[in-house]
Amino acid sequence: MQNDALSTELAACTSPETLLATIFKYHPDLQAPVPVEPLALELGIVALRDLDRDAASGAPIAALDKPGGIIRTAPGLPPQRRRFAIAHALGHHLLAAHTGARDCTMRDLAENRRDTAHRKEEMQANRFAAGLLMPKPLFAAFVAGLGKPAVAHLPVIATAYDVTLDAAASRYADLTQAMCALVFIKDGMVRLVRPSRSFPPLAITRGDPAPPTPPSGTKSKASWVPAETRDWLVTTRDKRPPKLSLQTLALAGGGALIMLFVNAAAERRADEEAEKFATERPKFGDGRRG
Numbered sequence: 001m002q003n004d005a006l007s008t009e010l011a012a013c014t015s016p017e018t019l020l021a022t023i024f025k026y027h028p029d030l031q032a033p034v035p036v037e038p039l040a041l042e043l044g045i046v047a048l049r050d051l052d053r054d055a056a057s058g059a060p061i062a063a064l065d066k067p068g069g070i071i072r073t074a075p076g077l078p079p080q081r082r083r084f085a086i087a088h089a090l091g092h093h094l095l096a097a098h099t100g101a102r103d104c105t106m107r108d109l110a111e112n113r114r115d116t117a118h119r120k121e122e123m124q125a126n127r128f129a130a131g132l133l134m135p136k137p138l139f140a141a142f143v144a145g146l147g148k149p150a151v152a153h154l155p156v157i158a159t160a161y162d163v164t165l166d167a168a169a170s171r172y173a174d175l176t177q178a179m180c181a182l183v184f185i186k187d188g189m190v191r192l193v194r195p196s197r198s199f200p201p202l203a204i205t206r207g208d209p210a211p212p213t214p215p216s217g218t219k220s221k222a223s224w225v226p227a228e229t230r231d232w233l234v235t236t237r238d239k240r241p242p243k244l245s246l247q248t249l250a251l252a253g254g255g256a257l258i259m260l261f262v263n264a265a266a267e268r269r270a271d272e273e274a275e276k277f278a279t280e281r282p283k284f285g286d287g288r289r290g
């Protein structure tokens with residue numbers, strides 16, 4: 001049932017973040033996994049239905065009849081992907097600037113760029129969907145409880161929040177304080193890259209051949225091993241490259257998820273030692289002949 005008071009407040013919101021803050025004000029006790037379908041119906045969606053065709057490459061997997069408040073998703077979607085598709089379409093529905101009907105593809109549901117008007121709106125819908133399904137305070141506390149960064153945490157997060165591994169990885173990269181990046185590899189190619197905000201510039205992007213990696217770990221254990229920094233990061237001659245470690249997790253279907261990690265504290269100490277050495281090192285050839 002639609003909540004009129006909540007709907008009135010949402011109508012004044014202009015960003016994914018203000019929408020989410022308002023929703024959580026009315027639902028302070030939400031727990032994972034977030035019940036996205038009941039929420040959608042409360043927030044102005046009048047019906048959730050199937051598209052009249054299966055999802056194919058490049059075909060819509062979520063559609064929104066914005067004036068009518070109807071969300072349609074492709075039949076046969078895995079439950080976790082369907083949940084994200086509904087949340088994504090709900091974001092379009094609630095953001096007043098996103099006018100007209102929507103047909104969103106798999107690529108749209110992974111968009112994180114803002115260089116065109118279309119990409120910006122898809123990115124905003126994805127920010128809303130991620131924030132709704134994985135609320136920031138709840139998610140941050142859950143991740144902190146898992147301990148130090150580890151690639152094996154990602155399937156645990158995806159299961160707890162009933163989202164895809166891709167969505168869990170993207171949210172983790174957005175919110176973690178660690179200097180890390182998550183890289184999905186399939187058939188020897190980079191499929192998806194999600195760096196944390198503090199991670200150094202990457203030398204790889206989607207569609208590139210994957211750098212050599214050590215054997216994969218299991219879902220319960222993956223060891224940290226040194227990585228060749230120049231294979232993964234942009235490096236320059238005038239700056240010391242950071243020490244890079246990685247963990248590799250085997251995925252179903254022959255893919256892999258890699259966590260790249262830089263120990264920020266160790267890098268700060270190394271920089272301080274290098275600066276101290278440069279300052280204290282004796283300089284020769286500066287004396288003047290009498």
